[in-house]
Amino acid sequence: MKKTLIAMLLGLGTLNLQATLTEDVEVPYVPFEIKMGKHFDVVQANCLTCHSFGYILNQGKQPRSFWKEKVEKMVNAFKAPISKEDQALITDYLAEQYGNGQ
Ligand code: HEC
Numbered sequence: 005m006k007k008t009l010i011a012m013l014l015g016l017g018t019l020n021l022q023a024t025l026t027e028d029v030e031v032p033y034v035p036f037e038i039k040m041g042k043h044f045d046v047v048q049a050n051c052l053t054c055h056s057f058g059y060i061l062n063q064g065k066q067p068r069s070f071w072k073e074k075v076e077k078m079v080n081a082f083k084a085p086i087s088k089e090d091q092a093l094i095t096d097y098l099a100e101q102y103g104n105g106q
Pocket of ligand 1: 047050051052053054055059060063074075077078082083084085086094
């Protein structure tokens, strides 16, 4: 009985804390627009394991060479385990969706 009471009190404590947090903290909503293009599934499977899509979107429109280098950087510097074929597909996707035509 005592244990149940303590558990209940603890439970209430947590609920109260949550209520205060929702009142005081405003989480900014950042609408990242992810483009669903050809090979998006490959990007989703390989590029979102370490960070969000924001890293990609924040770069703005860039030439294909820029995207190729970024994909290679992820593999060489950060050891992302991405096969050569997938790297090529991802570069295609990025150049197509977030490219500047160069
Ligand atoms: C193994 C983990 C990992 C994977 C997988 C990964 N990244 Fe990254 N990425 C990082 C790290 C670490 C950073 C640098 C974060 C920082 O500097 O704050 C980064 C940063 C970036 C940036 C920001 C620019 C820069 O040069 O730092 C871009 C763009 C990016 N990643 C794109 C990609 C793309 C595209 C893929 C898929 C091919 C990918 N990432 C997969 C770890 C990863």
